[in-house]
């Protein structure tokens with residue numbers, strides 16, 4: 340276009356407007372690689388490097404390209420490379436800078452810059468400039484008016500001159516032409532200045548402010564394509580110049596489209612090893628905790644405080660052990676050993692018992708030791724004495740149960756056998772006060788001997804407390820116990836059930852059968868054995884009787 344001799348805009352109707360044509364040309368020259376290599380900006384592409392196409396090397400001034408490397412977790416990390424000159428001249432690359440910190444810093448800068456407050460301030464300044472522009476407009480309008488007056492005057496002079504006086508007429512015509520040219524120039528200037536001063540109307544201002552409010556959400560939305568984000572960036576930023584300093588820090592010089600500059604200095608990004616190294620303060624804390632705790636306890640303490648390792652994971656016994664091994668920290672056990680504590684084998688040899696006995700004594704609190712791992716391994720304090728028999732006996736029981744009696748001791752005090760005490764316990768006649776360390780029962784020493792009635796009631800099914808046995812029924816009616824047994828066998832009297840010893844129980848008011856009934860029943864049984872019916876016990880629910888032998892109880896049956 341610079342080589343064109345003549346340009347007459349809108350001379351004839353075109354396929355597109357002149358303004359649209361100019362916009363298309365600008366987009367083409369900004370994005371097409373065919374327009375030369377040395378463009379200041381490249382087209383926005385799909386990759387995740389935010390500054391792709393607008394980043395310039397601060398050392399040599401060439402545009403930097405984008406390269407990617409893939410991490411172990413398959414995330415792609417972009418980096419900005421200045422290597423074109425190196426490739427062309429077979430030299431080392433100029434510089435390469437990872438984009439991670441830079442992209443984040445530029446995103447934050449843009450979101451901070453494009454706040455509603457900043458835009459309101461900018462619009463207030465614009466409004467002031469518009470007020471100044473209105474004053475300037477008055478001056479420019481006066482200038483146009485003066486040019487108009489001068490042209491009018493020159494025109495009148497020319498028209499008033501005698502045409503015979505050709506020289507004068509020629510001069511006046513030239514003067515009129517000059518005045519008309521000046522008037523056209525003044526009108527052009529006025530129109531141009533007026534266009535340039537056009538201020539935003541209220542609707543436009545509201546739209547700009549709404550955009551500023553929506554901008555961070557749009558920018559940070561993962562659904563926004565990277566290409567659109569880069570196009571947004573290009574509306575705000577012309578280019579970014581990156582320079583790596585000797586200490587590894589990166590200097591980013593950002594040129595905004597408005598012409599302002601901003602410089603960011605970013606510290607050297609951490610290497611992978613540095614990122615995943617456990618913090619020195621954590622190592623120091625672990626070192627202190629190892630004096631008093633094994634690994635499992637330390638892992639619990641660190642996790643409860645929310646302290647993590649270099650990879651951001653919770654501590655376990657395994658990773659703590661590996662960490663301490665790598666950092667040369669001695670374990671809790673080796674610290675206790677160097678403080679003179681004894682292994683189970685050493686203290687067993689000292690006290691002349693087996694290691695199993697040492698373990699039992701430690702569980703009962705007869706000797707003291709320190710746990711060194713989560714599996715119950717212990718080290719023992721040196722100089723401990725062998726516990727005496729009384730101590731060992733006392734230690735078998737839980738604290739506060741030393742005054743209680745065992746079943747054997749209670750049996751001796753009540754004058755019965757230990758198995759009777761066991762049966763009384765099952766019948767609920769004596770109550771257990773506590774349970775010893777090995778599961779044996781302990782009883783109160785003031786336990787009374789249960790009365791005969793209590794024992795009888797406990798042995799019988801519920802609701803049969805005043806029932807009588809077969810022996811008692813026989814004595815009442817002056818017959819033998821076998822006769823009562825026969826009556827029961829023949830179904831002539833009904834049993835209420837059996838007591839704990841298996842004896843049948845009968846109603847106290849049970850009537851004896853008449854001799855006629857007995858004969859009939861015997862005849863029926865003799866002639867039809869299949870008709871014999873032994874009545875089932877009445878009102879005895881399943882599982883409520885305890886057929887327990889009762890030695891030691893006087894039987895009246």
Ligand SMILES: [Zn+2]
Nearest residue numbers: 396399421433
């Ligand atoms: Zn370079």
